[in-house]
Amino acid sequence: xxxxxxxxxxxxxxxxxxxxxxxxxxxxxxxxxxxxxxxxxxxxxxxxxxxxxxxxxxxxxxxxxxxxxxxxxxxxxxxxxxxxxxxxxxxxxxxxxxxxxxxxxxxxxxxxxxxxxxxxxxxxxxxxxxxxxxxxxxxxxxxxxxxxxxxxxxxxxxxxxxxxxxxxxxxxxxxxxxxxxxxxxxxxxxxxxxxxxxxxxxxxxxxxxxxxxxxxxxxxxxxxxxxxxxxxx
Amino acid sequence: xxxxxxxxxxxxxxxxxxxxxxxxxxxxxxxxxxxxxxxxxxxxxxxxxxxxxxxxxxxxxxxxxxxxxxxxxxxxxxxxxxxxxxxxxxxxxxxxxxxxxxxxxxxxxxxxxxxxxxxxxxxxxxxxxxxxxxxxxxxxxxxxxxxxxxxxxxxxxxxxxxxxxxxxxxxxxxxxxxxxxxxxxxxxxxxxxxxxxxxxxxxxxxxxxxxxxxxxxxxxxxxxxxxxxxxxxxxxxxxxxxxxxxxxxxxxxxxxxxxxxxxxxxxxxxxxxxxxxxxxxxxxxxxxxxxxxxxxxxxxxxxxxxxxxxxxxxxxxxxxxxxxxxxxxxxxxxxxxxxxxxxxxxxxxxxxxxxxxxxxxxxxxxxxxxxxxxxxxxxxxxxxxxxxxxxxxxxxxxxxxxxxxxxxxxxxx
Numbered sequence: 001x002x003x004x005x006x007x008x009x010x011x012x013x014x015x016x017x018x019x020x021x022x023x024x025x026x027x028x029x030x031x032x033x034x035x036x037x038x039x040x041x042x043x044x045x046x047x048x049x050x051x052x053x054x055x056x057x058x059x060x061x062x063x064x065x066x067x068x069x070x071x072x073x074x075x076x077x078x079x080x081x082x083x084x085x086x087x088x089x090x091x092x093x094x095x096x097x098x099x100x101x102x103x104x105x106x107x108x109x110x111x112x113x114x115x116x117x118x119x120x121x122x123x124x125x126x127x128x129x130x131x132x133x134x135x136x137x138x139x140x141x142x143x144x145x146x147x148x149x150x151x152x153x154x155x156x157x158x159x160x161x162x163x164x165x166x167x168x169x170x171x172x173x174x175x176x177x178x179x180x181x182x183x184x185x186x187x188x189x190x191x192x193x194x195x196x197x198x199x200x201x202x203x204x205x206x207x208x209x210x211x212x213x214x215x216x217x218x219x220x221x222x223x224x225x226x227x228x229x230x231x232x233x
Numbered sequence: 234x235x236x237x238x239x240x241x242x243x244x245x246x247x248x249x250x251x252x253x254x255x256x257x258x259x260x261x262x263x264x265x266x267x268x269x270x271x272x273x274x275x276x277x278x279x280x281x282x283x284x285x286x287x288x289x290x291x292x293x294x295x296x297x298x299x300x301x302x303x304x305x306x307x308x309x310x311x312x313x314x315x316x317x318x319x320x321x322x323x324x325x326x327x328x329x330x331x332x333x334x335x336x337x338x339x340x341x342x343x344x345x346x347x348x349x350x351x352x353x354x355x356x357x358x359x360x361x362x363x364x365x366x367x368x369x370x371x372x373x374x375x376x377x378x379x380x381x382x383x384x385x386x387x388x389x390x391x392x393x394x395x396x397x398x399x400x401x402x403x404x405x406x407x408x409x410x411x412x413x414x415x416x417x418x419x420x421x422x423x424x425x426x427x428x429x430x431x432x433x434x435x436x437x438x439x440x441x442x443x444x445x446x447x448x449x450x451x452x453x454x455x456x457x458x459x460x461x462x463x464x465x466x467x468x469x470x471x472x473x474x475x476x477x478x479x480x481x482x483x484x485x486x487x488x489x490x491x492x493x494x495x496x497x498x499x500x501x502x503x504x505x506x507x508x509x510x511x512x513x514x515x516x517x518x519x520x521x522x523x524x525x526x527x528x529x530x531x532x533x534x535x536x537x538x539x540x541x542x543x544x545x546x547x548x549x550x551x552x553x554x555x556x557x558x559x560x561x562x563x564x565x566x567x568x569x570x571x572x573x574x575x576x577x578x579x580x581x582x583x584x585x586x587x588x589x590x591x592x593x594x595x596x597x598x599x600x601x602x603x604x605x606x607x608x609x610x611x612x613x614x615x616x617x618x619x620x621x622x623x624x625x626x627x628x629x630x631x632x633x634x635x636x637x638x639x640x641x642x643x644x645x646x
Contacts, residue, residue, distance in 0.1 A: 004427065004520070004521065007255065007258055007259055007262065007427075008255065008524070008525075010258055011251060011254045011255035011258050012251065014254050014258070015247060015250050015251040015254050018250060018254070018586075018589055019247060019250070019586065022582050022585040022586045022589060023582045025580075025582075025585055026580050026581060026582035026584075026585050027582075029580035030580055033576055033580070036576065081576055081577075084576070084577060088579065088580075088581060141557065142557065142561045145557070145558045145561045145562050146561055146562055148562075149561075149562035149563075200561075201562055201563075
């Protein structure tokens with residue numbers, strides 16, 4: 001019996017070791033992911049800074065190259081990764097920092113875009129989207145689906161999403177400029193118009209006629225088929 | 234997920250992992266002995282044996298069952314085959330008459346009273362050293378009895394269980410069970426080595442006849458008499474062995490419904506026999522049976538239920554999201570395949586733990602196949618096993634719990 005009890009103890013010790021290694025491995029991999037996020041952000045930051053500098057240096061001449069410096073696609077994928085990390089990782093302090101950084105990058109990208117539009121006479125449309133957690137904003141999840149679907153449909157549409165709760169002075173300034181109230185979320189700013197409450201695909205499409213028109217001209221057959229499908233649903 | 238739910242999940246995973254690790258360590262410790270056990274030896278003095286075959290409406294399989302018994306390589310003067318017709322309403326009794334002149338065979342007919350009563354009649358009439366039983370839907374390997382008899386050379390061994398296999402599996406349900414039975418061979422062998430056997434299967438388990446004089450005969454025991462006798466023997470500190478190379482083939486349920494009824498009876502029997510014998514649970518003096526086998530069985534049931542409810546919850550959540558998405562923006566089938574990014578592969582500790590748990594189970598399955606002399610290779614049986622058992626096992630476990638709470642009994646067929 002003494003011998004038997006040894007097996008119970010050894011099995012317990014091995015199980016504890018396996019458990020410990022699973023936790024350590026999980027920690028290590030999550031750390032790798034967090035540093036991956038950080039490095040993506042650093043790259044974007046570098047790109048934005050470089051675009052800004054290039055733009056200031058070359059002035060009007062830069063308009064020729066400006067269409068190629070589309071950064072928001074990278075920003076979108078980063079946003080997906082950050083929200084995934086928020087749901088799955090435990091290290092919230094680090095994440096909060098990353099999120100602030102990301103918010104700042106979005107604002108910088110938005111401002112650069114505005115400047116480019118102004119100087120080069122382009123008509124890129126940006127949507128600023130303010131959301132908060134699901135317990136405070138029941139319709140934010142749905143609004144997110146609408147914007148994701150619009151972004152897939154119109155790749156030139158630039159969507160900047162901001163978590164209302166992020167404590168960043170630049171974000172507070174943006175909020176106060178457009179007078180976004182936390183009780184009226186979700187809120188969208190298209191052009192200079194503030195729209196509060198849930199907006200459907202059709203509502204937003206009415207606000208971005210230039211993009212819709214351009215998309216229709218590019219692919220007339222596919223688009224008409226697509227819109228027929230969406231009205232059918 | 235909430236903190237208590239997460240905590241419970243970790244506890245369950247820890248216990249499930251512990252039971253598997255324990256099993257593997259016990260196997261590694263005893264592997265030399267297990268290998269030796271697999272060789273066919275002849276006992277110096279062979280014990281005499283009676284095989285009792287309780288029959289209730291077995292006209293379809295009886296001839297094959299008896300045929301396999303008559304083909305056993307065992308001295309004819311030491312072997313008796315006893316067929317007990319337990320009030321069949323088909324041609325079972327008239328088929329039995331085919332062997333009425335065979336000196337090795339004894340035929341009895343009685344009113345229907347249940348399998349345990351037929352077995353008890355056999356025990357009462359038997360005069361041999363050993364008494365074994367064989368369900369009338371099972372067939373034995375010619376060397377099975379010879380292999381089993383060698384274990385009785387040890388005077389302290391009171392019962393020996395064989396390796397039960399699925400007879401001629403053809404459809405998906407039977408192939409899935411074959412995986413489970415292979416896994417069972419390994420588990421039973423290790424349990425046999427550490428004194429933790431909790432069931433002496435209806436097909437071809439043998440007992441020393443003398444034990445019935447002190448313990449009494451078989452009982453109805455929630456229609457799992459082969460489990461209850463093992464519990465009773467464990468409660469009386471009697472020793473078992475498992476002969477992994479003594480093969481017996483059983484006709485397994487070939488439909489989901491039949492499998493459900495059989496497993497409901499088994500799980501109901503496990504729960505209720507465990508309740509009946511709760512006095513011997515978690516006590517050191519009853520050994521591995523009390524400290525390992527039964528607790529790991531309970532952990533197994535909880536794991537299946539918990540994993541199932543988690544999967545249902547997660548799938549429900551995913552569907553709710555998708556439906557809400559489609560309702561909001563309309564249904565657009567994806568035009569391009571989603572791109573793979575390892576970033577979105579979950580690296581939560583619970584997922585890693587579950588992968589590790591499956592890895593340990595895979596090692597167990599590998600060792601089980603090696604033990605029965607099969608070369609382990611991938612087959613689709615394991616996919617059938619995982620699919621059928623993941624989705625249907627929770628149903629029979631829930632029903633067995635429900636029947637226990639509301640005191641509903643189970644049926645044989």
